[in-house]
Amino acid sequence: MKSIQRFLGRFLIGLFVCFLVFFVANIAGLTVYLRVLYDTHEGDEDFSPTWAVRDTVEGLTKQDGEYQLAPSVVEELRAHSAWAMLLDDNGNVIWSMDLPEEIPLSYTPRDVAGFTRYYLQDYPVFCWEHPDGLVVTGYPKGSYMRYTLNFAEQDARTIFECVLLFLVGNVLVAILIYAFLCWWTVRPVRPILHGLSCLARGEPVQLAERGSLREVAAGINAASGELQRRDDALRKKDEARANWIAGISHDIRTPLSVILGYAGELQDDPALPPPEQEQAAVICRQGVRLRDLVSDLNLVSRLEYDMQPLERQWLRPAKLVRRAVTDFMNAMPENPCGIELEEVDESIRLQGDERLLLRALTNLLQNSVLHNPQGCAIRVSVRRDGTNTCLLSVRDDGVGADPQKLASVLNAPYAPKRAHGLGLFLVRRITETHGGQFTARTAPGEGFSGEMRLPCEPLREAAQSG
Template identity: 40%
Template sequence: MKTFMRLIRRYVLLAVGLSLLLIVLALAFIVWLGVRFGVVWQNQFRYSYVEIADHLQQNAAGEFFFDERDTVYWMDGYEWAMVLDDDGKVVWQYQLPRELHRQYTASEIAVFSRWYLDDYPVFCQVRDYGLLVLGLPKDSVWKYNFWTYPDLIEWIFYRGSTLILGVLLLILMLCLLFSWRGAKSLRVVADGLDALAEGRTVQLTAKGFAGELAEKLNQTSAQIQYRNEIIQRRDNARTQWIAGVSHDIRTPLSLILGWAEQLQRDISLPENARHKAAGIQAQSEKIRALVEDLNLTSKLQYGAQPLRCEPVHAGPLLRRLVADFCNGPLAAQCQVELEVESSAETAELHADTALMARVFENILGNSVRHNSGPVCCMVTAEVQGKQLLVTFTDDGAGFPPAVLAVLHGETPADTAPHILGLHVVEQILHAHGGSAEFSQNKPRGSKVVLCLPVAS
C-alpha cells in the first residue's frame, strides 16, 4: 500500500508540474510571437507612420517635402501616401492609385481612418499641415477595433498574479480530486496485491474502472491457490514416499549388514568368500548412507527437519566431529589432521551438532570414497569478521569437472553425476545461515570451505 500511495503522489506532482510547464511554455510562446512579429514589422517598414508624419514638412508656399532625405527613402515599405486638408481634398500625394478619389467627405474619412480605404489598410496622423494617410498593400495587414473598460485592464494588470495563482490552485484541486477518486477505487486492488504477496487468498469486489483489475486478481489468486494445492500434494506424496521407502529399506539392509559382518568374521570360510562379504558390507553401508541423505535432504527441502541448535564453542565441537569420523569405518583409508586457530577456539556457534556431524561425515567420506588409495585430509578453522571459516582439503584426485559444474549452479544434464551427499552439506549450511563453497585444491585434491555465522 505504501508503494501504491507513493505512486499516487508522484502522479499528482507530475500533473501539477506539467500544468505549470504548460503555462510557462504558453507565456514564452506569446512573448516569442510578440518579439517575432515585432522584428518582422521593423524589417518591413523602415520608419513608422508617426515618424513619417513628423518628418513631412510644408513650406510657406504650400509645398510638401521631407527633411534630411527624399520621399522614396521615407516611404520604403508603404504602398502610397496622401495629405488631406480640412475640406477633405488631396493636397499632396505619393503614388496614389488612380481608383482612389481625390476628395473625401468627413464621414468617409471617419470610416477609412479606422479600417480600410478601398481594401487598402491605412494609418492616419493629424498634423498642422492636414491629415496624413499612409496606405499599405492590400491583404498585408488585418485591422479590427478592440475596446474594453479601463477597470478591466487595471484589474487584469494588478491582479494577474492572483489570477494565475487561483488557476494553479484550481488545477491542483482537480488533480487531487481525481487522484483521490482513483486511489479510492484502486485501494481495494492494492490491498488484494498485498494479500496476494503474503500468500493469502484474494476475493475482491471492486467496482468502476478498477473492476477489471480486481477480477484479474481474483482469477490469478484462484490459479495460484490451485497450483499451490497441487504442489503441496506432490511434495507431501514425495516426502511420504521417501520416508516409506527409507523405513522399508532399513530393516532388510540391517539384516544384510549383519549377515555380511558375520560372514566376514567366519574363519571357516575361504578368504575369497570373506573378502566378498566385506565388499557386500561396504556397499550396504553406501546404500544406507544414500538412503539417510535422501531422507534428510527431503526433510530439509520442505522444512520437515527441525533444527535443534544450541550454543557451542567451535574448537571443542570441531575436535569431537573429527574424532567421531576417525572412529568410524572409513578412517582406516585416510589420515585426518585438524588445526584450529586461537580466534576460532572460543568462537561461539548456534548449531545442530547432529547435522554438523553429517556435514563432516559427508565431506570427509566423499574424499575417502572417491579416491582409490589412502588420502590425507586437512581441516582448518579460523574467524574472519563475524564468520567462522572451516576449510577441508585433501590430496586426492579432486572434484570431477561435471561435479563442480552442478555444484556451481549450472543446469544439470540428463547424465549429471550423483552429488546427493554434497547437496545435503549445502542444505545444512543454508539452514544454519551459512554457505558452502566447492573448488579444486592446489596443487591437487579437492577443497571445501564452510562459512558459519559466529554468535555475537
C-alpha cells in the same frame, strides 16, 4: 479490454470536468475583479472622468459675457483635484478653472490633436465639444492611465498584483486538481495492485468485483484460486513424496539390517577361508554404504520440505570440528589422506543443531577422501569472517573435478542421471537451514574447497561471555 476502456473513459471524464471547473473559476474571478474596478473606490462609485467632462460641458454657460460653471460641477471637479478650460476655435483659452501654471493658454491645431490623445503636459485630460469651442478637463499627474480604457492609476497598479494572485491561485488549483485526479484514478487501481502483490507472495486474494476494473479484479480472483489449487496439489504431492521416501527408507532398513548382520557373522567366522571372509567384508561395506545412502535420502527429503526439526543449542565450532575429525579418523583409520587443523578460533560460539552440523562436516571430509583414493592433504579451519559470521572450511589438494558437475551435485538432488551421492547437497541444505550459505569451489587438478558460512555470536558479546 472493456475494463481498460471504462477506466480510460473515467479518467478522461474526470479530466474534462476538472478543466471545466478550472475555466469557470478563472472567468468568475476575472468578472469579480473587473466589477471591483468598475466600482473603483469607496465613495467614488458615481464618478467617471468621461462623464465629468460631459457634466462640465453642460454646466458651463455664458452669462453677461462671462462663463459660469455650475457649482455642483465645480465641487465635483475640485473633489478630484481636477482643472478645466475652454478653448475657442482659434485654440485660445477663453475660460479656465484652477488651471496649473505650466499649462499654456494658446494652442495650435497640432497641439490640440496631440493632447486629445489623452495627455497634456503629462496631465491626463478628457475633451468634449462645447458650443463655443472645446472643453478640456485635466487631473493630477499619475492619477489616471489614459489608453483605450480608463483606469485609475492605483487600480492599474493592482492589475499586476491581481495577475500574480491569479497565477498563484491557478497553480494551487492545478495542484488540487492533480491530487484529485491521482486519487480518483488510483482509487480503483489500489486494490488491484494489492491483489497482485499478494499473488506474488503466494497469499490468497479475494477482490471486490465492482467498479470500472471489475473484470480485472475477477481475473485476479480466478488466478488466485487456481494458484491456491495448484499449491495445495503440489503440497500434497510433496507430502506424498516425503512419506513415500520415509516409508521406503524404513522398509529397506529392516532387510538391510539382516543382511549386514549375517555378513558380519560370515566376515568374523574363522571357519571360512580368507577369500570368503573378504567377500563378506565387501558385502558389509556396500551394505553400510547403502544404509548411509538411504539415510541421506531420508534426511534430504525432510530438509527439502522443512520436516526436519532443529535442536538448536549454543555450540563451540572448534570443539565440533575436532570431534568430527576424530570420529572420521576412527571410522576410517586406513584412509590415505592426512587431516590437519589449520586455523581454529576457540572464541566463536553459534546456535545450531549439533547432530546436523557434525553430519555436514563429516560429509565434507568424506567427499575429499572418496574422490582422492591416491591420497591428499585435507585442511580444516574455523575462523571469524566479520563480526557475526563464522566460516567452517574444509580444503584438499586432490584431483579436483569439473565445476559444472559440482553445480549439478549442489542443485539437483533428484536428477534422474545423477552420478554422485547426496553428501554435498546435504551440506548445502544443512547450512541454509541454519541461516547460512554454503560455497564450494573446484577445478581439475586444483583440489576442492567447501565453506560453510554460518551466523555466530557477535564479537563483543563473545568477548564478554568468554
